[in-house]
Amino acid sequence: MHLPDSRRQKQLQQLVVKLGLPDNAPIQWALLDQALTHATFSQTRNYEQLEFVGDAVLRLVSAECLYETYPQLSEGELSAIRAALVSDRTLAKLADRYDLSRYLLIGASALGDKAGAQTRSAAAFEALLGSLYLSTHDLSLVRPWLNVHLQEFADTIRRDPTLENYKGALQGLTQAHYQTLPDYRVTEIGHNHGDKERFLAEVWLNGKCWGAGKGQSKKAAEQEAARAAFHALQIQRG
Amino acid sequence: MHLPDSRRQKQLQQLVVKLGLPDNAPIQWALLDQALTHATFSQTRNYEQLEFVGDAVLRLVSAECLYETYPQLSEGELSAIRAALVSDRTLAKLADRYDLSRYLLIGASALGDKAGAQTRSAAAFEALLGSLYLSTHDLSLVRPWLNVHLQEFADTIRRDPTLENYKGALQGLTQAHYQTLPDYRVTEIGHNHGDKERFLAEVWLNGKCWGAGKGQSKKAAEQEAARAAFHALQIQRG
Numbered sequence: 001m002h003l004p005d006s007r008r009q010k011q012l013q014q015l016v017v018k019l020g021l022p023d024n025a026p027i028q029w030a031l032l033d034q035a036l037t038h039a040t041f042s043q044t045r046n047y048e049q050l051e052f053v054g055d056a057v058l059r060l061v062s063a064e065c066l067y068e069t070y071p072q073l074s075e076g077e078l079s080a081i082r083a084a085l086v087s088d089r090t091l092a093k094l095a096d097r098y099d100l101s102r103y104l105l106i107g108a109s110a111l112g113d114k115a116g117a118q119t120r121s122a123a124a125f126e127a128l129l130g131s132l133y134l135s136t137h138d139l140s141l142v143r144p145w146l147n148v149h150l151q152e153f154a155d156t157i158r159r160d161p162t163l164e165n166y167k168g169a170l171q172g173l174t175q176a177h178y179q180t181l182p183d184y185r186v187t188e189i190g191h192n193h194g195d196k197e198r199f200l201a202e203v204w205l206n207g208k209c210w211g212a213g214k215g216q217s218k219k220a221a222e223q224e225a226a227r228a229a230f231h232a233l234q235i236q237r238g
Numbered sequence: 239m240h241l242p243d244s245r246r247q248k249q250l251q252q253l254v255v256k257l258g259l260p261d262n263a264p265i266q267w268a269l270l271d272q273a274l275t276h277a278t279f280s281q282t283r284n285y286e287q288l289e290f291v292g293d294a295v296l297r298l299v300s301a302e303c304l305y306e307t308y309p310q311l312s313e314g315e316l317s318a319i320r321a322a323l324v325s326d327r328t329l330a331k332l333a334d335r336y337d338l339s340r341y342l343l344i345g346a347s348a349l350g351d352k353a354g355a356q357t358r359s360a361a362a363f364e365a366l367l368g369s370l371y372l373s374t375h376d377l378s379l380v381r382p383w384l385n386v387h388l389q390e391f392a393d394t395i396r397r398d399p400t401l402e403n404y405k406g407a408l409q410g411l412t413q414a415h416y417q418t419l420p421d422y423r424v425t426e427i428g429h430n431h432g433d434k435e436r437f438l439a440e441v442w443l444n445g446k447c448w449g450a451g452k453g454q455s456k457k458a459a460e461q462e463a464a465r466a467a468f469h470a471l472q473i474q475r476g
């Protein structure tokens with residue numbers, strides 16, 4: 001075990017207090033240190049494996065929270081909300097609430113990569129959950145502070161399940177009910193860079209096109225198509 | 239809460255003993271009953287929502303088990319093994335070890351659907367995990383008997399990570415490292431039903447074709463293509 005030096009230790013303790021955990025919480029500091037270390041800072045001891053565990057922690061806490069908060073929703077609807085809840089976008093917002101990037105050890109090369117900042121924040125946040133879970137092998141260091149946030153985000157997403165991530169919501173629905181992923185077919189229809197309808201995306205599932213959408217980028221067109229398909233499938237399922 | 243009648247209760251107790259749990263285990267019998275009820279038997283009280291929770295339980299127990307058993311593996315490799323571990327195929331095998339279909343309440347209409355049997359077994363197995371987790375809100379009724387199986391399957395999959403589910407393994411790898419899903423393009427190249435090379439599948443990722451494969455069915459061609467792409471990506475990643 002590689003223990004953090006005293007300056008880093010103090011910094012990590014500050015974060016733990018910010019999470020609302022007692023300062024004598026049974027935390028494995030070496031794991032927490034690793035959770036907040038990017039691969040550009042250490043190739044061998046970084047957050048990647050802890051992110052793998054933390055992603056599963058987040059999914060379980062979210063599943064439990066949604067199951068108990070919305071007992072009337074179907075599996076597909078629960079999956080759709082969770083897809084938005086565990087999206088990089090939501091996780092990066094959560095990370096920001098705790099100013100997580102301040103605690104992340106990172107190489108200068110990655111710092112320049114502004115576009116990767118959201119993914120990095122989300123990954124570090126999941127790794128943080130992984131390190132807390134593995135400190136005790138249960139959810140006692142995670143639930144107390146995470147549930148409040150999840151409930152708040154879920155409530156927002158619930159009012160507009162598609163607000164955050166239509167592609168994720170659609171994927172949740174199709175995996176739960178059709179055991180398959182939707183197929184996106186994108187065509188470039190406009191030829192100017194700024195064209196608001198430059199791309200046309202279609203969503204295909206089981207041999208049928210369920211929705212189409214246009215956008216300035218491939219991604220935007222796909223989100224629009226996913227939104228149309230999501231609603232079409234919900235109507236179809238009654 | 240809808241409590242099972244005494245005959246059903248006895249049957250469920252028998253299953254609990256089979257799982258190796260003590261007969262005074264703090265099980266919520268109504269939940270266990272629901273976990274083993276198919277939608278064709280009850281539209282309102284069936285396994286679907288518990289499957290949603292159980293899927294997350296399984297993912298966390300698997301993540302923890304793999305993280306501890308293979309500390310040397312990368313996140314992508316761990317994800318690939320887990321994808322195979324949580325596949326319907328593996329779960330149906332696990333369900334069979336406990337003869338789970340004997341305990342499943344199901345309508346006659348679904349019984350005729352032999353093709354759906356594997357999916358049903360896998361879903362009921364996940365729902366079982368969900369009901370045990372929600373009985374105590376921790377993993378104390380799940381880990382004691384599940385870990386042994388997971389370790390055994392993981393060991394087999396590890397020796398051939400692609401044995402069970404190449405598409406799942408590839409998806410784990412691309413999600414972990416490229417934050418995207420592979421795109422399958424399938425063309426019908428043979429025109430006879432039994433033709434062993436009837437379909438040609440290609441796997442595309444970030445504008446490049448990473449592998450191709452042929453097969454008698456779309457699925458078989460896709461698995462072959464996924465296998466080629468999985469290895470090509472592993473080489474690429476060094």
